[in-house]
Amino acid sequence: MHFTATSPSTFVKFPLVLLKVFNCIKLACLFALLITSYRVSAQVASNGSVKGTVKTADGKAAEYVNVTITEASQGAVTTQSGHYVIKNIKPGNYTLVASFIGLQTQTRQVVVTAGGTTTVNFVLSEGGKQLQEVYIQSAKHNKFLKKETEDVARLPLKNLENPQVYSVVTSELMKEQVVTSYVDGFKNIPGTGVPLVYNNGRTTLLSRGFVTGNFIRNSVAGYNFNSIDPADIEKIEAIKGPTGTLFNSSLASFGGLFNRVTKQPFETARTEITYQTGSFDLNRLTADVNLPLNADKTVLFRINTALHNEHSFQDAGFNRSFFVAPSLTYIVNDRLSVDLNLEIGNSNATSAYRLAPDTKGKIFNVKDLGIDYKRSFANNSVDYLSRQIDVYGLIKYKISDNWKSQTMFNKTYSSTKGFVTLLTLVDSVKKIKQQATKEDYPYYITNVQQNFIGDFKIGQFRNRIVAGVEYYNQKSNNANVTVTMPAISYLDPGAAYNNFTADKLSALVAAATPKTSDYVQNNQSSYAAYLSDVFNITDRLNAMASIRIDRFDNKGAYTPADGKTTGNFKQTAWSPKFGMVYELVKGQISLFGNYMNGFNNVSATSFDNTPFKPQYANQWEGGVKVDAWDHKISSTVSYYDISVTNTTMDDPAHAGFSTQAGTQLSKGIEAELIANPFKGFNIVAGFAYNDSKITNAAAGTGLQGLRPANAGPARLANLWMSYRIVSGGLQGLGAGVGGNYGSQSYQTNTQTFKFVIPSYTTIDATVFYDKPKYRIGFKLDNLTNEKYWSFRLAPQNPTRGTLSLSIKF
Structure with missing residues (x-):
């Protein structure tokens, strides 16, 4: 395994970051210890208890079922043996509820006496396998x-x-x-x-x-x-x-x-309404309503909706949106079911911050620019409207005990209309150019898939097969005009800062000389067939083999002004895939390896208008997967090596055109951990190291041997730890802490110019109180007020607080 060298400064900073993460772990563990040490020191003698067992219909113990007393907001979770105990209950008549997500809730009436213990047992209608x-x-x-x-x-x-x-x-x-x-x-x-x-x-x-x-x-x-x-x-x-x-x-x-x-409908009526408010004038209202529409529960309905209003932390910028997503499931019979899902969204927003550095300038790090972090160099009148309609359908039919049919389709309309912006630096004179494109850009997408899924034996060997065909079509009509305002000082812009308005931009658009490319139509389709088989050689060893053939038809870019079509081509590509898995410990630890192939049809334009070949990526990967200790520990660690051929890049001899002369290598290590080491305590953590470089660049591009700028940081880490009390009077109270780290990266990385994006470490924390009827949560993002940027040099949110209130019934 070979990785490129890292600068000494990176090795200095990385241990400091690890130290911050370990300090977070220590603080969180201390907090968890303090909470878990909470116990009622003495039980009042005049109170009583309720205990019992929860079993499935076939007599097996039901673990992790919630048993709660509605009137007292007390409860417990069943143990591995199905037992539960609720203590320190005041004498009286109560309603005892046994519930588990996705199952039918059961209730019992119970009388609690002073100093006594009442036994109440539940038997779920589901069997052990179903549970x-x-x-x-x-x-x-x-x-x-x-x-x-x-x-x-x-x-x-x-x-x-x-x-x-x-x-x-x-x-x-x-x-x-x-x-x-x-x-x-x-x-x-x-x-x-x-x-x-x-x-x-x-x-x-x-x-x-x-x-x-x-x-x-x-x-x-x-x-x-x-x-x-x-x-x-x-x-x-x-x-x-x-x-x-x-x-x-x-x-x-x-x-x-x-x-x-x-989210899909289910058989139990349930509603959850949430209001969220916080920094940057956030106001967000969501609702999740689930209803069976008939007594037989064969027609199920669910609707999710959101109303969102938020301003930027900068001096200009906003997002106001409405979203609604109804879903319907119709269970026709025990063989046939139909799912329909619709997403409708409308949004009015300002364009995202985007900054291009001066490649001829003398500043090479975004921190050295001196631009005010909270200045947007924009105006709230320079906005756009977007609309989205997604229609999704799924038809499932059981052909036999071994075969089933799955038909899926999706129809999408997605559009943007208004102004989108770009900022460009001229750092030799400490100025910035404000550019805007007035566009009307709708997309029309159609996707249909038909899959046949089988599970059968040939002799003593089990085969699980999917065979399918797919049709995909994407159309777009792009109307756009781009204009640029006079450059202004980015250190002291003065009154000129307020010139970037929709009225002034509209006047420039109206005066602009029309170009053929102001309106372009695009249309492309693909037709594919694929087959994949998972073959069980033994009960611990299986192999996967897959193949796909894809016919791509790009009808090109049509400009009605001159009646010309450019960039039209047709290509056929094959994509194989192989994999092996051996379960070292049955159901707990497996070793795996894979060879995977992918391709991209290239629509870029060459100087002589010669169609480009498809790009191909070949991956070799190996690793280990763990799912042990009754699912309390789940982890994957792998090493991968991806080589890409037919890479395209800017043609140094012909501005505005591309050349296909490169190869790229991307290899690295990924690790993930999802753990529940003890009741109430959860960990989600990950680490990724990626070594990417251009291994064969076209002469004159200045990219040979360098990491592509858009590959991002070489090292990324994430961590989240939380604890909630799972029993007693404070059941549902919890807290969480975590964060993210990214090493130094580049916005531009060539032999002649490099522009650096610094490393970052952010820390987030939350406290919450989650009960069956309501939930209260408060989250602080970026606790240390870290300044960090995206690849487009967009400043990210400073410290941000969000309060969330939910009602469940």
């Missing part, structure tokens, strides 16, 4: 663990059986961290870095050193050109490595993809 499935899905014992998913392999494959690496962020974790922005959930995924926000609210993050978008929803295209509201998110799945075999390459990077899984 175990619910345990795995809800991970009540390790509440932030939801690794079991059918999305990664397109098959019901357990994490320990899957040779691919992936991370899952649950809605429970996002709720504990008081997440009000979708990208804040990515703080818990190793190697994602600081979110990159584009001018229309669209976001990307990092995966193994590659910029990776948020274009997949429920495993199909959910191409959202605007911001994504977290109100409808059940979990975020980060699937690592080139994934061209089972997912559309247009929606993934060579580092992986992010799949957002939305």
Whole structure:
């Protein structure tokens, strides 16, 4: 294994960062110790107790079931043997409730006598096997663990059986961290870095050193050109490595993809309304309403909605949005079910901060610019409107005991209309240029998939197979005009600072000379077929083999002004995948290795208009997965090596064109830990080291042997620890602390010019009180008021407080 050398300053800073993290761990453990040491010193003799057992329909003990007394707000959680005890209850008549997420709630009436112990036993209607499935899905014992998913392999494959690496962020974790922005959930995924926000609210993050978008929803295209509201998110799945075999390459990077899984209806009526307020004039109201629509519970309905209003910490900038997502499930019979989900969003916002350095200047670090951190160099009248409509459908049909059909479709409309902005430095004279593009940019996406999933034996060998076909189409109509204001001083702008208004920009747009490229239409499609088989050689050893063929048809960019089409081409690409998994300890520890391939169809323009070949990425990876101690410890550690061929880069001989002459290498280590070492205490931690470099650059580009600037920090770490009291009078009270670290990175990295983004360490903390009927939480982000920047040199939020109040019924 070979890694590039690191500067001495990095080695000096990194131990300091580790010291900060260890201090956080010590403080959190001390806090947990103080809380866990809380006990009622003596029980009042005149009070009574309730005890009993909870079992499943087949007589097995039911662990982690909540048993609560409604009137007294007291309760307990059943042990591994199914027992529970609730002490120090005042005499009287009470309602005892046994509940577990996803199961039917049961109630009993109980009389508590002075000094007495009343025994109440429950028998759940579910069997032990069914309850175990619910345990795995809800991970009540390790509440932030939801690794079991059918999305990664397109098959019901357990994490320990899957040779691919992936991370899952649950809605429970996002709720504990008081997440009000979708990208804040990515703080818990190793190697994602600081979110990159584009001018229309669209976001990307990092995966193994590659910029990776948020274009997949429920495993199909959910191409959202605007911001994504977290109100409808059940979990975020980060699937690592080139994934061209089972997912559309247009929606993934060579580092992986992010799949957002939305909330689905279930059989129990439930409503949760949440109001959140805090720094920067945050006002956010959300509602989650779930209702079965008939007595048989074959028609289920759920709706999630959000009303969001927030200003920037800078002198200008805002986001006002409305979002609603209704979902319907119709269980036709025991073989056929239909899911329909709709997302509708409307937003009025200012463009994200974006700053380009002066590549001919003498300043090489964003900290040395001297720009006021809270100045936006913008104006609230320079805004845009965005709209989003996503229609998703899933039809599941059980063909036989061994085969089922899965039909998925998605239709997306996503648009931006208004002004988006760009700031450019001229640091030789300490000035900044304000640029704005007035655009009307709608996207139209159609994605249809048909999968056949089988689970059968050939002789004594088990085969789990998915065979599918996919159609994807993306159209866009881009109308835009770009204008630039006179440069102003960025140290002392004076009255000229207020000239950047919509009225002045509109006047410049009206006076601009029309160009052919002011209106462009794009249309591209892909047709794919794929096959994947997981073959069990023994009960501990399995192999995965997958293949995909993709036909890409880019109809090019059409400019109606001159009737010309440029960049049109057709390409066919194959993508194989192989993997092996050996369970060293059955159901607890597995060793895995994989070879994965991905490709991207290249739409860039060469000087002689010659179509580019597809880019290919080949990954070799090996590691270990652990799911031990009754799911209390879940961890993945792996080493990967990704080589990319046919890399494109700017053509040094022809400005505005690209050349395809490069190769790129990305290798590194990733580690993740999700742990519940003792009741109430949870840990989510990750570390990622990525060594990326251009290994074969075109002459004159100045990139040979250098790390690509958009690969982000070489080292990234994340940590979250929380504790909640699980029994007694203060059950539901808890706190959490954690943070994120990123090493130094570059906005520009060439032989002739480098622009540095400094390393950063942020620390967050929360306290909460979570009860069956309500929840109160308070979160402080960036406790140390760290100044740090994204790849686009956008200043990130200073210390921020958020108060969250929820009512559940």
